Amino acid sequence: MRGGGRFINQKKAFTLAEVMAVIIILGVVAALTIPVAIQNNQRSFIETRFKIFYSLMSRALEMSEAENGNVNDWVFHCSGCEQLNANTARTFAETYVTPYLKIMYVCDTDNNSKNRCFAGTNDAWHDAQGNR
Numbered sequence: 001m002r003g004g005g006r007f008i009n010q011k012k013a014f015t016l017a018e019v020m021a022v023i024i025i026l027g028v029v030a031a032l033t034i035p036v037a038i039q040n041n042q043r044s045f046i047e048t049r050f051k052i053f054y055s056l057m058s059r060a061l062e063m064s065e066a067e068n069g070n071v072n073d074w075v076f077h078c079s080g081c082e083q084l085n086a087n088t089a090r091t092f093a094e095t096y097v098t099p100y101l102k103i104m105y106v107c108d109t110d111n112n113s114k115n116r117c118f119a120g121t122n123d124a125w126h127d128a129q130g131n132r
Contacts, residue, residue, distance in 0.1 A: 060100035068096060 065071055074096055 063100040064096050
């Protein structure tokens with residue numbers, strides 16, 4: 001014995017109960033914080049996508065207004081109809097919006113077409129080339 005009667009070889013360690021208590025506390029903290037972090041990440045992703053979409057559409061409408069005049073003067077090309085339907089909306093978009101966007105593919109609305117983006121009610125999913 002050296003050092004006034006103390007044992008030099010004494011080992012200090014944590015007990016199993018202390019280690020388990022720390023693990024449980026860490027688990028509770030993780031269970032409370034991880035869902036919030038995931039939700040914030042998803043919200044940020046959606047906000048970023050929306051901002052990009054809004055920016056692209058704003059830019060396209062600004063370019064269309066520069067070429068076609070004020071948006072309030074645009075014509076809906078609806079001869080004799082009182083309500084806007086899918087065909088007049090498509091014509092309007094093709095006239096005033098789509099020329100100013102980079103469009104990769106336009107889906108066909110004809111049910112007999114091989115280039116549908118979405119299948120009919122009784123069909124399987126089709127890709128742009130008509131593959132199932």
